[in-house]
Amino acid sequence: MSDSQQSGPAPSWWSRPAGPAEPHPQDRTAPATPAAEEAADPVAEPVALPGPRYDPWGERPLQVVDHGKPRRGPGLWQLVVFGAVIALLAGGVGGYLGILAERRTGTRLELPQAAADDKGRAPDSVAGIAATALPGVVTLHVSGGGGSGTGTGFVLDEQGHILTNNHVVADAKDITVTFSTGDSVSAELVGRDGGYDLAVVKVSGVRGLRPLALGNSENVRVGDPVVAIGAPFDLSNTVTAGIISATGRPITAGGDKRDGSDISYVDALQTDAPINPGNSGGPLLDSRAHVIGINSAIRGADKGEDGDDPTRQSGSIGLGFAIPVNQGKRVAEELIRTGRATHPVIGVTLDMQYKGDGARVDAKGEDGKPSVVADGPGARAGIRPGDVITKVDGVRVHGGDELIIKIRAHRPGDRLGLTVLRDGKERTLDVVLGSASDS
Template sequence: MTETPRTPEPAAVLTDDTPTPPTGFQNPLFVPPPPQPPRKSRKGVAVLVGAAVLAAVVGGGAGYGIYAVSSQSTVVSSLASTSTTGAPAANSTSGSVSTVAANGLPVVVQISNSQGLGSGVIISSDGLILTNNHVVASGGTFTVTFNDGSKAQATVVGTDPTTDLAVVKAQGVSGLKTATFGDSSQVKVGDEVVAIGSPEGLQGTVTTGIVSALNRTVSASDDQGSSPYSRSAGTTTTYKGAIQTDASINPGNSGGPLFNLQGQVIGINSSIYSTSDGSIGLGFAIPSNTAKTVAQQLVANAN
């Protein structure tokens, strides 16, 4: 089988009080559009890519880091972080990965259009789905594929480029199983976690790992200006308080959930650190408390 040429990834920077790794990050969850002649990557520069896959060819290379500002964007700075979907995370008790997978797969979806694909997590029985802004930044109508293979058209409800979060609404659905959100403030380094999504378009992929660090500040940008999801070269999104995990996260995972072993969502997978085109065990998730708060505000603003 002939491999699809890989498209260079956007550069980004990890900034916190720890030693700074080589410049460059990726936002992993999109598969590239029809292949273009590959460009030479900068020698010795690592890349941070978004977890979405800009795509035409599933199974192709990693995607751009995408942080476009939507016309529907809403910046959320404060909102009571009250849970509407479950109890706080209880990471001191252990469940099994197989149980988390069985319960988690039905609440995870694939989100795609002609530009690419990513993942999302169901937050209401009538089709509200939380994902990354860079997954849906192109706007328009998207196709949501559920775990059972059924499909529905979806439109963007609201986006917040500042936190790289968005909510979409699948049309004509009801009675969906919804995710339970845990309290991300209770997450500890060393906790076991499970990521579910569509890396490289392979829907329903389950990977495991641990929380390897907390409170990371990660900045990612598209420094090429060539992504259809990017408003302009240099557009940057900065995550604060990100959860770092070594669970395998690759292009196509963007917007998908990071579960604890109680099956609660404790983060939304958004970016990876990579020296080439894939994960090297440094993934970053937006904490569930932030994600939940922003999702509630986006939905409220749309009504």
């Protein structure tokens, strides 16, 4: 196609490159006329391009503006930025519309909740009792005798004396006391008594001790609410609650030693407050946060389905027993004062194999000794070998263990009325209890 076939004059803002190269068909145009050259900008000179350029997006010729400087169409990065802005705007609008839709449809909701408050609890509530007593309760970790164990105790006074069970610290070489704050210190053994299953340890150099107030176990009635605090299975500061299920429940515990010196005789308070291994030595508290008992023993369930397995499960089944605090107080005072406790006695030897109702005084005695100690409390009251003691202060006893428990619930020097069965007749004898110490 010749130049004369172009339909119009060529644009004045580009020129064809010199040389024999065949121009693009669209670039063919008539030569510029003098009038066109005169119409051009007299200041800016046209830019001579090496050849026609085409926009890669539409193959359009590049435009030259502003004194011949080229301006391209939108680049790739510009399109990416533009697309990102559009996406953000679309996402924001969509999210806002989604929130509005959720609020309108109810799929997004906020549940009502009570505001936090720092109000205390009533002093006689379980929480109130626990708050009062916890600072005075400690966890004991003991080691020695080829093993280790955990128990509980509570602070008696500001001098650092702590009351616990004898079986917690028996044979212990090292005793560590941990307070409710988590602070731990070493403790030394002051004294212990296997017959009462009580012991006292002492910490030194500890300030701010919080002794627990001691109540009166004679005021306890069946059905009274109680709280137990201890470290069952080493879970310190565990609080449980229940009621007094029974009072004056005769129990014996221990007895692993051959001579029977570790058997404890307790006229116990029975409670259904959960007590487990590790609670031993911890306080049993009344509604005023006063100690009314020292948690000491539990009755476990038989493992055998028919109850024929003598071994017991170790968990609580709601049968817990505590040493009355009146007994614990007396023993603790003696242990602090002398390192040993005294036991009230009547000065007789009992036939522990007797199967009848009551406790029978042995007719023969042991190792050639008389069964009734000469000039002892029983002899002075008129007790004779072969007598069967059936009541203590009018309360019936059913065996030798129960008689020992009822007697040990009193102090040396207390006066008791013992009902004895002799030659088929009952009579009541007035006995003043004597004293014996347990080494």
